[in-house]
Amino acid sequence: MKYKRILLKISGEALLGEQQFGIDQKPVQKIAKEIQKAREMGAEIAVVVGGGNIFRGMRNSSKLGMDQASGDYVGMLATVMNAIALQSALNQMNIPCRVQSAISMNQIAEPYIRYRAIRHLEKGRVVIFAAGTGNPFFTTDTAAALRASEINAEAMLMAKNGVDGVYTDDPKINPNAKKLKQITYDDIIVNGLKVMDTSACALCKQNNIPIVVFDFDAENGIIDILNNKEIGTYIN
Numbered sequence: 001m002k003y004k005r006i007l008l009k010i011s012g013e014a015l016l017g018e019q020q021f022g023i024d025q026k027p028v029q030k031i032a033k034e035i036q037k038a039r040e041m042g043a044e045i046a047v048v049v050g051g052g053n054i055f056r057g058m059r060n061s062s063k064l065g066m067d068q069a070s071g072d073y074v075g076m077l078a079t080v081m082n083a084i085a086l087q088s089a090l091n092q093m094n095i096p097c098r099v100q101s102a103i104s105m106n107q108i109a110e111p112y113i114r115y116r117a118i119r120h121l122e123k124g125r126v127v128i129f130a131a132g133t134g135n136p137f138f139t140t141d142t143a144a145a146l147r148a149s150e151i152n153a154e155a156m157l158m159a160k161n162g163v164d165g166v167y168t169d170d171p172k173i174n175p176n177a178k179k180l181k182q183i184t185y186d187d188i189i190v191n192g193l194k195v196m197d198t199s200a201c202a203l204c205k206q207n208n209i210p211i212v213v214f215d216f217d218a219e220n221g222i223i224d225i226l227n228n229k230e231i232g233t234y235i236n
Helices: 025-040 052-061 068-092 114-122 140-150 185-191 198-206 221-226
Strands: 005-010 044-049 097-101 126-130 155-160 211-215 233-235
Touching: 005 025, 005 140, 005 221, 025 044, 025 068, 025 221, 044 068, 044 114, 044 140, 052 068, 068 097, 068 126, 097 114, 114 126, 114 140, 126 140, 140 155, 140 198, 155 221, 185 198, 185 233, 211 221
Parallel strands: 005 044, 005 155, 044 126, 097 126, 155 211
Antiparallel strands: 211 233
């Protein structure tokens, strides 16, 4: 395998399915199957799931105003819901899994403890990190980069919805947008490419963690990356 320990970043929108907001079991089960395949290869897998599928839907359907800090805390709770849903799907496939939350929720998740998370990975358990960093004003992209750094992940895999890498422009809007097979961290920061937060990118650069952006709708995407096949966009 090209990478032994990876952190998989999944957007909350990946769990939407055909719904406008909420959690659809079909994409959750698909994600669980892709994780299972990679685990059977011997990979150690940590996961960070966003919360946009719940929070953005709630925000769009509500006329109530909310300051950013409060909104960010709501978003953190949404990531916990998604983490539990994914954990349930993995458990149904007899895959040992632990959810660690940056916000104390002892009845439903372990508190985030770095060395415990690493030990779970060494024992072959999938670890899902929930509640972001536990602080407002930080996105789940930044949380993913932080956790990847803390657990000594060899790569961060960013699963996108219907986009198979990084483009010069939004390919859904601009048909002339060109796919970039390999770029540097600085290309994202300097050119303002909307792949991930610049703070998350800078953190990966600082800790020398390569990033692979790929389309999660494509079957066997994680396995292909582990087998060193050229898919998506490689950032280093």
